[in-house]
Amino acid sequence: MSIDDRTDEVLDETLDAEWMDQRTGWRGVWNGIFLRMIPKVNWSFTLGSATLFVVVNQFITGILLTIYYVPSPQDAYDTVLYITNELPAGWLIRGMHHWGATAMVALAILHMLRVIYYGAYKFPREVTWISGVMLLLITFGFGFTGYLLPWDQKAYWATTVGTKILEVTPVVGESLLRIARGGDQLSAVTLSRFFGIHVWVLPAVLLSILGIHLYLVIRIGISAPAKREE
C-alpha cells in the first residue's frame, strides 16, 4: 500500500473513534485506565473509587455553590439562606456538598483502613501511601475551612475554638493563630481567607496529589489479597 493510498484512506474516514484515536491515541489511555487487568478482589477495594466519586461530587456542587455564595460577613449567612430556601434545588446542592464532605472523610478513612488491613502500603506502593495520607490531610483542611463558610453561630465558634488550638504550639503558637485568623479575632479577613483556601488553594493541591495518587495506582496496579500458602 503506497503512502498516497493510506493518506486517501485516512481522509476518507469520518469523524469517529478510529479517526480520533489516530490523532490523539485516546484508546491507549482509555484501555490503560479502564481495561487494565486487576487481581480478584472484594468490595472493600472499591472504597478508593467511592472516595473519588465523592470528590467529583464536591467539585460539582462546590462550584455551583460559589455561583451565589458571597464570603463576606454581611452576605455569607444571607446567601446561604438564599441558596437553601429560595433557589430551586438549592437545598439539594447544598445538602449534597454538606453530606458529601462527611462522606469524603469517612470513605477516605475506610479506604485507608483497607490499605492497612491488606498491607497494601508496602513495597512498591510506599509513595502511593504517602500521597494518600497527604490527600487525607487535605480533606481535613477542606472540612475545617468549609465549616466556617456558612458564617452562623456554630461555624463561628467552632472556628474560634479550632484556630485557638494552634496557640498551644511552642514558641510560634501566637503567630500561627494570628496567621490563621488574619488578626486577633475571627473577622471578615478570616472568612475571606478560609474561602480562598477552601475554593482555590486546597482544590489545586488536591488535584495535583490526586493525579500522582491515581497515576501510581494505575502504573503499579492494585494489590491482591494475600493467598494462603498451599
Added chain:
Amino acid sequence: MDELDQAAPDRAAESEALPPDDEDVEEGVDRRKFLARGTLSIGVVLAAGWTVPAAAYVFGPARKSDTTEEWVSLGAANKVPVGEPTLFKTTVVRATGWVTSEEEIAVYVLTEDGRTYTGLSNVCTHLGCRVRWVDDSDGFFCPCHNAVFNKDGSVATGPPPRALDAFELKVEDGQLFVKLEV
C-alpha cells in the same frame, strides 16, 4: 451458560441478520456487553442527578420575575383636600436575591370631587429631579431646569419629554392604596 440458553441455531442466525428488537437484545447480550451497558446507564443516571438540579439552580433566578405588583397603603383618603395635589410618602422593601433595600415612594394624590382619586409621581420625566406642587402657580415645579407640569401631570413648559407618571389608586374603607411594582 449463555450458549446453552440460546435458542435453536436458526433462531440465533435470524436474530443476527435482523436489527435487534428488545426481545432479541435480551437474548443476544453477553456478560461483557451487559456490564458495559449497565455501567453506562448508571453513569447517565448519575450525570442527570447532577445536571438536572444544577440547571434548575442556575436558571432559577432568571425564571422568576423580580417585581410583583402590590397595593400599598398611603393613609386616610379624607386627608386629601379637594382640588389640591397632596404629597403622600411610603416606603417599599425591594428584595433582589438575598439583598433587601428600602425605597421611598412619593405620590401626589388629587381629587376633584372627593370620590375619585388620581395619583402622580413626583419624579420629573426629564432627568429625575423631584417636582413640587406650587399652589400659587397652579402647577408642579421642577427646580433643576424650571420645568412646569399642569395639575393633570401634562407638560406646561420646559424640557420634559412626557407627562408625569401616573399611579393607579383605589380607596377601601376610607384608606388610600396605590399600586406599586415591588
